[in-house]
Amino acid sequence: xxxxxxxxxxxxxxxxxxxxxxxxxxxxxxxxxxxxxxxxxxxxxxxxxxxxxxxxxxxxxxxxxxxxxxxxxxxxxxxxxxxxxxxxxxxxxxxxxxxxxxxxxxxxxxxxxxxxxxxxxxxxxxxxxxxxxxxxxxxxxxxxxxxxxxxxxxxxxxxxxxxxxxxxxxxxxxxxxxxxxxxxxxxxxxxxxxxxx
Amino acid sequence: xxxxxxxxxxxxxxxxxxxxxxxxxxxxxxxxxxxxxxxxxxxxxxxxxxxxxxxxxxxxxxxxxxxxxxxxxxxxxxxxxxxxxxxxxxxxxxxxxxxxxxxxxxxxxxxxxxxxxxxxxxxxxxxxxxxxxxxxxxxxxxxxxxxxxxxxxxxxxxxxxxxxxxxxxxxxxxxxxxxxxxxxxxxxxxxxxxxxx
Numbered sequence: 001x002x003x004x005x006x007x008x009x010x011x012x013x014x015x016x017x018x019x020x021x022x023x024x025x026x027x028x029x030x031x032x033x034x035x036x037x038x039x040x041x042x043x044x045x046x047x048x049x050x051x052x053x054x055x056x057x058x059x060x061x062x063x064x065x066x067x068x069x070x071x072x073x074x075x076x077x078x079x080x081x082x083x084x085x086x087x088x089x090x091x092x093x094x095x096x097x098x099x100x101x102x103x104x105x106x107x108x109x110x111x112x113x114x115x116x117x118x119x120x121x122x123x124x125x126x127x128x129x130x131x132x133x134x135x136x137x138x139x140x141x142x143x144x145x146x147x148x149x150x151x152x153x154x155x156x157x158x159x160x161x162x163x164x165x166x167x168x169x170x171x172x173x174x175x176x177x178x179x180x181x182x183x184x185x186x187x188x189x190x191x192x193x194x195x196x197x
Numbered sequence: 198x199x200x201x202x203x204x205x206x207x208x209x210x211x212x213x214x215x216x217x218x219x220x221x222x223x224x225x226x227x228x229x230x231x232x233x234x235x236x237x238x239x240x241x242x243x244x245x246x247x248x249x250x251x252x253x254x255x256x257x258x259x260x261x262x263x264x265x266x267x268x269x270x271x272x273x274x275x276x277x278x279x280x281x282x283x284x285x286x287x288x289x290x291x292x293x294x295x296x297x298x299x300x301x302x303x304x305x306x307x308x309x310x311x312x313x314x315x316x317x318x319x320x321x322x323x324x325x326x327x328x329x330x331x332x333x334x335x336x337x338x339x340x341x342x343x344x345x346x347x348x349x350x351x352x353x354x355x356x357x358x359x360x361x362x363x364x365x366x367x368x369x370x371x372x373x374x375x376x377x378x379x380x381x382x383x384x385x386x387x388x389x390x391x392x393x394x
Binding site: 023024025028029030031032033035036058059062063066067069070073074075076077078080109110113 | 220221222225226227228229230232233255256259260263264266267270271272273274275277306307310
């Protein structure tokens, strides 16, 4: 998605060869117009899948997920990282390990919002080693619903999440695929392909 | 806002005379179409204020805030409740006390996203005793920007947040004002007024 790639090039900050900071339009400050375009792009890519629900995880997944839900006119459910006072019973939970933070957290979704008839599109802002996506897939599977695919705003293709999900037969659509953050520069996977043409 | 009132009546759950649960369209599962209408309504109410930025707080404020930002075509910044690994320097922070949870948390926004030229609309899902709104106002004031107003999806008018903010001269626009949750029933403030007509 060219618009997103340009935004990453112009406004993203490469903090190391592992960390891309996009807090000016996705993770802290949000660009609503860009989110709308992202929602349209996810809707286009998954339009033939009969999606009935979107599942994401707080907080940075919410904006792109809600814009995608708007296109499909279907509900969006965000998994919580900490338990709510008024959401205590009937929770489906999964463990998510963060390699960066070196901690394991429980994420949860209220069971009543997913059922065996649902075809779920999982949306998240980043895909690195895939632990958050795996947790969300685990929750959807526990609910009896079907995972129709995973939509990612920014994939760090040099980490193993995308490959791991694909190896499990899960369709992954990433709108920007970062091949490398070496030398303080963002290189996209598609650019490399284009160079070969 | 009639559409929102109907949604609260039909899908909200009164857990006690203090607690209204709206996890089926706002707090956990999100109704994107409703969020769009909410965004349009906030944009209409604040259209003459010259708003340049929207500030909200994760997680349930994000969806209505992003839809409002879409109408104005301006950025949305969400305050974080816990610190990010890649957001560590240049933070403006405020303390927010939760009476329900009996704990005080620090919320933060990166200083670089707000400046003295900004006119800020603060958006949040609930207004009860106003502690979260006060924290956000504190952050905006620290940045040198101006608070143009506070937009609230659901105001619990029987708690003192709305009055306290108004007493400070802050314009508060709440799309649904709950006068009472007594006897397991939601009564809106505007309904009471209508009864007098």
